[in-house]
Structure formats: structure tokens, C-alpha cells
Amino acid sequence: MRKKWCSILMALLVLLTTASGLATARAEEVTLKPEQGSLTIHKYWAETAEDIREEGTGEEDKTITNPAVKGIQFDVYLLKGKGSAPATPPSDKDGWSYTKNGTELLVSKGSETHTYALELKDSDAGANGKTNATGELVYTDLTAGFYYVEENLSASAGYEVQGTGNAEKQITSGVKPFITAVPMTNKAGADWNTDVHVYPKNQGLNPQKKADMPSVNAGDKVTWTISANVPNDFSEYTKFLLTDELDKRLNYVADSIKVVGLDKNEAELVALVEGTEYDLTHTPATSGTKEEVIVTLTGAGIAKLAAAKGITRMAVSFETTVNGHSTTADENTIDNEAEFEFENASKPGGDTATTPSAKVHTxxxxxxxxxxxxxxxxxxxxxxxxxxxxxxxxxxxxxxxxxxxxxxxxxxxxxxxxxxxxxxxxxxxxxxxxxxxxxxxxxxxxxxxxxxxxxxxxxxxxxxxxxxxxxxxxxxxxxxxxxxxxxxxxxxxxxxxxxxxxxxxxxxxxxKRGFTLPNTGGMGTLILLVLGIVSIGSAILLIMNKKKQAV
Known part of the structure; x- marks a missing residue:
């Protein structure tokens, strides 16, 4: 009997050992990182900060309906650690910053810096590939590792935001460079995602200018509203100002300026204070210059708009009086535009964005x-x-x-x-x-x-x-x-x-001409008139004499 129980115990031990080995083998099979993967960049336009949505997971997202952006170049580099740099680059979520220096990437935090060599990769579209009409740029057969992805706006001249009405949209806030793993752990954290999808979205100021009425009499007041998006990275803007050179038929109304932050329904959320959160410069016209209104946000104004929850746009409004200073025939349309000037990490040298022309006419x-x-x-x-x-x-x-x-x-x-x-x-x-x-x-x-x-x-x-x-x-x-x-x-x-x-x-x-009336008379008529009067007088005298004789 003892031998029988020993045999049973031995059999159970063998089964447990085998199961454990299979489980270990299965675990090793699942967690083993693949040697290659692919990276698909999906380029979309974000009208407002809300369109940026939540952080991506690396998996494909078919719910995005933002307009695609064609013609944006991305530079993708394989990172190779140098010296004591860790195999996995430190994350920006832990306070590390990335600085590209030639063919190297410096990853820094405080006094600590790690260096990684940058090895540029070609996309499926070849070297210097750009996003296609659906906003995609694909890199296949990438060696497993970590990749530094940088949007190259300077090499993307002629890019096009797809969709009706988007031709004039201008990128003013580029995507921050980022590091992604290829392949990467999937969303569930239980397997590997070998086909990594990233969704960098660009924002633009999308500047607009509107008049509160389309047609006026000379002497009427018109309120102009000039607005722009407040981008997701607005807190990092180091310069933001608006210049409006007024048409000669417009005159600025003193003390009518207002600078506010708007929500997605264009309702006012916050108002900025002149002198502390924005500065106003008004220059009257001269014989050689136009009347000019300049609104410059201070650091405090930029911070206030960036920090306020729910803000999607900022707006500057002011009144003008319309005058009749037209110098040519048929000059009845007042055609006016404004220009934003800004500086940020994407445009460190500064850039401008001009509103479409706004019109009001007489x-x-x-x-x-x-x-x-x-x-x-x-x-x-x-x-x-x-x-x-x-x-x-x-x-x-x-x-x-x-x-x-x-x-x-x-x-x-x-x-x-x-x-x-x-x-x-x-x-x-x-x-x-x-x-x-x-x-x-x-x-x-x-x-x-x-x-x-x-x-x-x-x-x-x-x-x-x-x-x-x-x-x-x-x-x-x-x-x-x-x-x-x-x-x-x-x-x-x-x-x-x-x-x-x-x-x-x-x-x-x-x-119409007047009708021809009889002449009022010449000298011949006058003679006839005199003769007639004399004849009448003679007749009267003759009658009077006969009456006297009869008496």
C-alpha cells in the first residue's frame, strides 16, 4: 500500500514539474520582445486644445475625425546610448528634458546628462519622407529599440491641411519631439505591440477678424473682433502681440479696447487688465502712415489665458468710426486685416499669422x-x-x-x-x-x-x-x-x-424740355398795340361828342 501511495506522489510531482516548466516556457514566449516593429505617424490638425485629447497608447485609433495634414516631414532617429547612458532613455514624465545637439540627443535633469547617438531612419516613402493625403507616414522593419521623433516644420513648406475651408490654416504650434519604443508594451500590459501608431497633432492660431455689421453710413461705429486659438502650449509662448493697421476710412474710438478669453461657445470666461496683463499702443495716422492699434500680451496675460480652464480662443475687440475718406471712384468697401506676431518653442525666431480680410462697406x-x-x-x-x-x-x-x-x-x-x-x-x-x-x-x-x-x-x-x-x-x-x-x-x-x-x-x-410758349412780343406788336389803343380812344371821344350835341 505504501508503495502505491509513493507512486501516486511521484506521478503528481512529475505533473507539477512539467506544468511549471510549460508555464515558464509560455511566460518567456509571451514576454520576449520582438526584434523588429513598425511605426506609423498619423498627422492631424487640432483646431483647439480640446482636439488634442488624451495621451496615445501606441495602438491604432480609428475614431479620430480631425482633418489630416499632408506634406509634414518627420525625422525619426534610432537612439544608441553612449558611455554610461541607460539602455532605456529616462522619461520626460520624470522631469527629464530632451535637447538635440547635431547627431546626438542630450537627456538632462538637473546636473545629470546622458548622451545618445542619433541614427536617422528612412520612411517607406524614402529619405525625408512626408505625410501623405491621409496624414500618414510609415516606417517598417525598424530594429527593436527606442526612437526619437522630431517634426521638421522648416522642411515642410507647402504642407496642406486637408478638407474644405482649411487651405489657409497655418501651423503655429509644432509638436514637441518625443521618444517612443518600437515595439512597445501593449495597452493591457500583457503583450507586445509591434505596429506602433502615434498621433501628433498640430495647432494653429486660426486668426479671424469680424465686423459686427456689414454695411454702414459714414459716421457710424463698427466693432471689430480679432480672435485666435489659445494653443495647448500657450504657457510656453514668450511673445504674443496683435497689430491692426486701420483702413484710412476707419478711426479708432478711444477707450473701447477689450481683451478676453473665450470658451468653445465664444462665451467670455476671463478678461485681461490693461497695463498688467496687456499693453495698448495707439498711433494716429500721419501723411505717410496708417492709424495703428497694437495689443501686446504681457507674461502675466499669457499665463492667465494658458491657466484658465475651458478657454479655446482669445479675442481683442474695439470700436472704430467709419468716415467717407475715399479718393477714387467706386471706393466703397473697407477691407481690413490684422496680424498676430508670436514666438514659441516651435518658432524660436518668431513668426506671424494674418487674419483673413474682414469687410464692411458703404x-x-x-x-x-x-x-x-x-x-x-x-x-x-x-x-x-x-x-x-x-x-x-x-x-x-x-x-x-x-x-x-x-x-x-x-x-x-x-x-x-x-x-x-x-x-x-x-x-x-x-x-x-x-x-x-x-x-x-x-x-x-x-x-x-x-x-x-x-x-x-x-x-x-x-x-x-x-x-x-x-x-x-x-x-x-x-x-x-x-x-x-x-x-x-x-x-x-x-x-x-x-x-x-x-x-x-x-x-x-x-x-424734359419745357413747351414753346408764344413770344411775349417784339416792337411790331407794340406798334399795333399802340394803334389799337389810339383807335379805341378816338371812338370813345367820338361817342362822347355825339352825346353832347344831342343834349
């Missing part, structure tokens, strides 16, 4: 004046005034204007009842056909401003849903040339979607 009413019969011998021009309504037109209540200090251009258009209307200048158009009896510009008596056309008028209003209400005006002929009749009724002029891109509405106006 309208112009030109008068195409003709005369019945094609008479070219008129000795003075017709004169027109303009009213904002039919009632004003029939009641002789016309728009008036205020000029700049040099009496050269309009700074304000006033309707009846507006403050300053009574003292404002009469606004009279002299159509170009024929001879002007008055010179264009300020009249000699200082009461009238003569023009060839009515410029600086609002063409339409727009509500929050961008529905347009087109403006109508009424032309009234207040003086007609000799031998021609005044127009009997005002002429209604309505700006609409068919108005030319130059925002000019040309109204055709023809004056």
Missing part, C-alpha cells in the same frame, strides 16, 4: 444724367439732394453732412431730427454731364458740400439670422438746367442683391 448713388433731344449746350448742371424716406423727400427734408477738420471728406451723415442737423452742410450732387456752375467740395459760403455722387450710405441691415433688409433712398432734383423742367416726383433708389460688387447704384435721370 453704398454710392451715382446719377446718369441725360437731357431730351441730346442737348449739349446747357450752361449749368442739374442739382440733386437725397432723402431717407418718401415723406422726407416730399417735405424737402434731406440728408446733410459733417466734414473733417480739413473740409475734405464726410465724417457723418445726418437725417432730419438728428443732433447737429441744423448746423450741418447741405449735401448736393452735381451729375458729371454738362457744366458745373459750382466747384466740387465745400461751397464758398461754407454752407454746402458739392459732390458728383452720394457716397457713404448704408446699403442694408442684417439681423441675427443674417436676413437682409435693403435700404431705399429718394433722389430729388432741386435745381434744373435752363430750358428744362424739374422732375415732378422723387426717384426711389433701392440697394439690393443685384447692386454691383462695388456697391454703386446708378440711377438714370432724364430732364
Amino acid at each position: 453704398g454710392e448713388i451715382a446719377i446718369n444724367k441725360t437731357y431730351s433731344g441730346g442737348d449739349q449746350s446747357i450752361n449749368k448742371s442739374a442739382q440733386f439732394q437725397v432723402a431717407a424716406s418718401e415723406n422726407d423727400a416730399t417735405g424737402d427734408r434731406y440728408l446733410k453732412v459733417v466734414l473733417d477738420d480739413s473740409d475734405t471728406y464726410i465724417t457723418k451723415i445726418l437725417a432730419p431730427g438728428a443732433a447737429g442737423y441744423d448746423a450741418a452742410l447741405h449735401w448736393i450732387a452735381l451729375p458729371s454731364h454738362g457744366v458745373h456752375t459750382e466747384a466740387l467740395g465745400m461751397s464758398a459760403d461754407g454752407k454746402t458740400f458739392y459732390v458728383e455722387s452720394f457716397k457713404g450710405l448704408e446699403t442694408y441691415k442684417e439681423d441675427a439670422a443674417q436676413n437682409k433688409t435693403y435700404q431705399a433712398y429718394y433722389l430729388v432734383e432741386t435745381v434744373a438746367p435752363d430750358k428744362y423742367n424739374l422732375l415732378e416726383q422723387p426717384i426711389k433708389v433701392t440697394f439690393d442683391k443685384d447692386t454691383s460688387a462695388k456697391h454703386v447704384h446708378t440711377s438714370a435721370v432724364e430732364n
